[in-house]
Amino acid sequence: MKFMTKIITTLLLFISISISAQNPKAKEYYDKALKNITEKKSVDAIENLFKAIEKDSTFTDPYFKLGQINEVARNQENAIKFYSKAIELRPNDPLLTQGYTYVGTRLLRAGNYAKAKEYLSFSIKNVSANSPIMKQLTRQLEQCKFGEQAQKNAFELIAKDLGAKINFKNKQYFPVVSPDNETLIFTARSDDGDENLYISYFENGQWSIPKSISEQINTPDNEGTCSISADGRTLVFTSCDGKNSLGSCDLYISKKIGNDWSSPQNLGASINSPFWDAQPSLSNDGRILYFSSDRQGGYGRKDLWMSELNEMGNWTKAINLGTTINTAYDEVSPFIHANGRTLFFASDGHLGMGGLDLFITESKLNTYSKPENLGYPINNFEDQVALFIAADGSKGYYSSNVNNNIRLFEFTIPKQLNDKFKRANYVKGIVQDASTNKNLSAEIELVDLKTKTTIQKVISDAVTGEYTAILPNGSQYGLFINKKDYFFKSLTFDFLEKSDADGKKINILLDPIKKDAKTILNNIFFDSGKVELRPESFVELDKLQLLLKENPSLQVEIAGHTDDIGKEADNQVLSEKRAMAVADYLIKKGVNPANIKTKGYGKTKPLVANSTEENRQINRRIEMSIL
Structure with missing residues (x-):
């Protein structure tokens, strides 16, 4: 009864339309219904509205009022039915704008963009400028236009169900795949609502039977929506109301040493808050963490945030990714690709096809490009949330609702998407x-x-x-x-x-570091036939200088080697001068000249046969050995 009272109270705020029915008895029942609404007698109101329709099936007002009642009661099927009947009886009536808006919104959510545009275009002509409903309708019409165009520009995408072995429960989602495409980790939910993390390995051309990732990680509490570093040894996951929780849902971290996972630890107040903090995505080295949160201080309902691991091994205070990414609506399920620059995420705030769509953005010098919708059919009228793309760009992984079950799928990345990252x-x-x-x-x-x-x-x-x-x-x-x-x-x-x-x-x-030890300096570069160091060499030379500074008693030989192309005498001179160029750089950086000896060997000590260009490149080298 409390809910019905709320319905009646809300209905009092709606604009009542009043046009005389052809049947006086129908009008009498309708007026009684309005009085019932005023008196908060919801059951009587609905009964009288149906009696009015029985007396005059062409009487628009009771259909419209039943549409309002069912809208408030969130009975979408009946709301659409009664609003549609009212519109059918009195088309193009501005007094029916609420019905047009409601039905148009549901058509948009069903992906019927052309019909939705027809309804919403009528509504927008009959609402006040600068009103919230005007902003809503403007945005929805943009979505209709975008959805129609996206469907016209559709690209081929064939998704493959990962099969019963992987989809072994009613709900599986948020997949993560290792860089070598040989390990799959995902969240699965039991019928009793318990979430856990499972792991599967690609063996003999198929995925193995999923197993619990670890008894240290999976507990009677919910553990899900994880991310893992490229080496598979740093795991961050979401747990709601778990141990040492700071609020609703928190992020936890576990480290793997050998084959054992550590006991998960709450990531602390630098990252977690008293609010919802979830859906992590780790950079490939495990040093940058992206996640979604509805905490205070953002720009919308749920925003994307990030934190970095500093040199002291502590996570910095999480910062908002800013208004290029975040909107007044929801931004969720971030995924940072293995390339470290391409961020994928879901949003219902950026222009899309209705609901949550997937977007892509590129970061450069901590600045993000304008998010781009991934298009149709990756996005459609339904909510798209979790997407994972393999490091090599070959496959994409996602979850989708199939007959009230959530299953994992894979697909080959289409060229239109592969060209974007x-x-x-x-x-x-x-x-x-x-x-x-x-x-x-x-x-x-x-x-x-x-x-x-x-x-x-x-x-x-x-x-x-x-x-x-x-x-x-x-x-x-x-x-x-x-x-x-x-x-x-x-x-x-x-x-x-x-x-x-x-x-x-x-x-x-x-x-x-001992006598006669030898190493090849693979990142020392010269132009062909030249003795001047290329700038790309300086990184390695600076590391070598640091090594010699930390070990001041070391005496080393810098040796130059060439391939067999060209005259023997020219190669000998070239190898000597290149070795001297390396020594000169180190001496200018403060290395004791007495600790460095140089020698050129020309083509006399090849590592491999000079039979191919690749082999000759191996033989063109700078070596260092301890004397």
Whole structure:
């Protein structure tokens, strides 16, 4: 009865229309219904409205009033039925604007853009300028126009259900896939509402039976909506009303060492609030966290926020991503692609097809580009929320409602979407001591050699020695493996012109700093036939200078090597001068000249046969050895 009283109270605010019925008895029943509404006698009001219709089925007013009653009661099917009948009886009547607006809004939500535009166009002509309803209708008509155009520009997208093995419960959602496309983590909900995280591995061409990710993580509380670093060793997930919660839903973190996950810890007040904090997305190195929150201080209902892990290992106070991303409505389910620059998210505030649509934006120098709708059929009239795109840009993963069940799907990324972001490669392997083959915990640092900025910094697993690094297309990189008391190791990758993406497995053997130890300086560059160092070399040379500064007693030999192209004498001179160029740089940076010896070997000590251009490039090198 309280709910019906609320209905009646709300109806008193509606504009009543009053046009005489052809049947006086029908008009009498209608007037009784209006009196019932005033007296908050809802059941009597509805009964009298139906009696009015029985006496005169062409009497518009009772249909309209029944539409209002059902709108307030949130009975959408009946509201549409009665409003539509009123509009049919008296089309183009401004007094029926509320009905036009309600039906038009539902047509929009059903994806019937043409019909919705017809209804809403009528409404917008009959509401006050600068009113809230005018703003709503203007926005809805823009959505109708956008939806029609998006459907005309549709691209092919064929989705594949991941099958009963993965979709083993009634509800699975928020998938996450490792950079090598071999591990799938997702949230699944039991019939009793308990959410847990599950993991599956791609083996022999198919996904394995999902298992609980860890007894340390899954509990009788809800654990879901997770994100994991590229190396699979930092996990952030959402738990609502969990242990040490600061409010509604909080974010928790767990670390994996060897095969064991640590006990999850609340990420604390720098990230969590007394409000809803959920749907995390970690950068590939686990040092930047994006999430959605409805906390105070935002621009809308739910906004996107971010926090960074500082050099002290603490998360900075979360900051709002700003008005380029966030609107007065909802922005949820952020996903930062492995390339570190492309952010996907869902929003019902940016122009879309109605409801929550998926958008893409690019970050550069902490500035985001204007979000772009991903188009049809990725987006449609329903809510699109969670999207994950593989590092190599080959596959996309999402969840969708199928017959009241939520199932996981995959699809091949269409060219129209692939052209919008850079793909990312991966390098993974094991770091070991070159002498003992003992697995080592070492720092893996990825540096953009063009900009000299550190793109990623991770630590190899202390137990297994495993590491994973992500290298986006579009630049030239140096990968440096550093550990105290060891020579650093460097790898070089030139992805300036690369458009596809793949992965490599490279095991790293670190040499302890001792006599006769030798390493190749892979990120020292010269133009063909020249002895001047290219600027991309300075990152590695500065690391070498730091190593020699920290070990002032070390005496080293810098050796130059060439391939077999050209005259032997010319190669000998070239190798000597290049070695001297490296030594000169180090000396200018403060290294003791007495600790550096240079030597050129020309073509006399190839590492591989000079049979291909790739092999010759390997033989053109600078080496350093301890004397």
